[in-house]
Amino acid sequence: MPGSGNAPFLRPDLPDLDFWVGKKVGFGTPSLKRYKQELKTPTQPLSSWITPNFEKDTIPDPDGNDIIAGTNIEAAKTIKEIFGEKAFNYAKPVSLIRELVRQSTSEDDLILDFFAGSATTAQAVMEVNAADQGGRRFIMVSSSEATASEPDKNLCRDVTAERIRRLNAVDTGKFAELSAEFAYLRTREIDFDALNAELDPAEAWTALEAMHGLPLTVYDVKRGWNEHGREDITLILADRTDEELLARLQDLAAARANAFVYSWTPGQLKTALGSVDFEIRPVRETLVKRFQQ
Ligand SMILES: C[S@@+](CC[C@H](N)C(=O)[O-])C[C@H]1O[C@@H](n2cnc3c(N)ncnc32)[C@H](O)[C@@H]1O
Known part of the structure; x- marks a missing residue:
C-alpha cells in the first residue's frame, strides 16, 4: 500500500476501504484482489475473448479461459455432415456454443435456447455432457417458420428436433458418444x-x-x-x-x-x-x- 515514511495511508482496519479502489493514492492506485476460495460460485467468470480456431496456437495458455471457436463455415460443414445437405442457413459453430456452455454451466444445469434454429445448442450440450459425464438438460424452442406460401413448413420438427434425433441415432464416428433423451412438443395458446x-x-x-x-x-x-x-x-x-x-x-x-x-x-x-x-x-x-x- 502506498504510504509516507513508515505510516501507510491505507490500513486494513480503516472503514470503507473499497472507496479507494482504482483511485490514485500516494504513489500508486489500489486494486481489489479476490481469491478463488472467496468466490460465491465455483464457476469461472465467462471469457468474452473469442479466438478463431486457426489462431489457437497463439494463445499462451490453451487450457485457460479463452474461447476457441470455429466459424460459420465450420457450422455449415457440421450441418452437411448431419443432414447430408444444407438444411439450415446461418447456423452457429458448435465449438463456440460448446465453449460457452462449458464455461457457464454446471453438470446438472438446464440450458434454454429460445431461438434454437438448427439446435446447435443441443449438440453443444450433448458434447459437453459426453466430455465430463454431466447430466445437463436442454430446452430448444424454435418456430415452424411456416408462411402463407409454405403453410406446412415445420423447421422445429424437421431441423431442430431432427438434428437431435440424428445425433442420437449415429453410433459410429465423431458423433457416436452423443445422446440425449428428448421429447418433441408443440405449443399453442389456450384461454x-x-x-x-x-x-x-x-x-x-x-x-x-x-x-x-x-x-x-x-x-x-x-x-x-x-x-x-x-x-x-x-x-x-x-x-x-x-x-x-x-x-x-x-x-x-x-x-x-x-x-x-x-x-x-x-x-x-x-x-x-x-x-x-x-x-x-x-x-x-x-x-x-x-x-x-
Ligand atoms: C439465427 S437462428 C438461430 C441459429 C442457431 N443458433 C443455430 O446455430 O442454428 C434463429 C432461429 O429462431 C427462430 N425464431 C424466430 N422467431 C422465433 C420465435 N418467436 N420463437 C422461437 N423461435 C423463433 C427462427 O426460425 C430461426 O430458426
Whole structure:
C-alpha cells in the first residue's frame, strides 16, 4: 500500500476501504484482489475473448479461459455432415456454443435456447455432457417458420428436433458418444377460461407429467384413463370413469401408494369411489394455478 515514511495511508482496519479502489493514492492506485476460495460460485467468470480456431496456437495458455471457436463455415460443414445437405442457413459453430456452455454451466444445469434454429445448442450440450459425464438438460424452442406460401413448413420438427434425433441415432464416428433423451412438443395458446373445453387429454397429460417431474410419455387416446407408473410415484389422468379405473384406485388406496389422480370432474369420480378414501385433483384448476404462477 502506498504510504509516507513508515505510516501507510491505507490500513486494513480503516472503514470503507473499497472507496479507494482504482483511485490514485500516494504513489500508486489500489486494486481489489479476490481469491478463488472467496468466490460465491465455483464457476469461472465467462471469457468474452473469442479466438478463431486457426489462431489457437497463439494463445499462451490453451487450457485457460479463452474461447476457441470455429466459424460459420465450420457450422455449415457440421450441418452437411448431419443432414447430408444444407438444411439450415446461418447456423452457429458448435465449438463456440460448446465453449460457452462449458464455461457457464454446471453438470446438472438446464440450458434454454429460445431461438434454437438448427439446435446447435443441443449438440453443444450433448458434447459437453459426453466430455465430463454431466447430466445437463436442454430446452430448444424454435418456430415452424411456416408462411402463407409454405403453410406446412415445420423447421422445429424437421431441423431442430431432427438434428437431435440424428445425433442420437449415429453410433459410429465423431458423433457416436452423443445422446440425449428428448421429447418433441408443440405449443399453442389456450384461454385459461376455455381450458376445460379446449385442452385435450394428451396435452393435459404432458403438462401433468412435466409438473410432477416425470419423463414424458405418449398418452394413449384409446384408453379412458392413462397411468404413469414407471417411477416412484404413480400418476393417473382419468378422462372417463370405468370399472377398471375404480378397481385400480381401490388397489392404490389399499396399498397407500404415492399416487396423484387427476380428473376433469373430480366430484363425480369421488362419488363413484364411494367409501374409498382417495384425493382426486381437478385438472383445470391445477393447471390454471400452475401456469399462472
Ligand atoms: C439465427 S437462428 C438461430 C441459429 C442457431 N443458433 C443455430 O446455430 O442454428 C434463429 C432461429 O429462431 C427462430 N425464431 C424466430 N422467431 C422465433 C420465435 N418467436 N420463437 C422461437 N423461435 C423463433 C427462427 O426460425 C430461426 O430458426
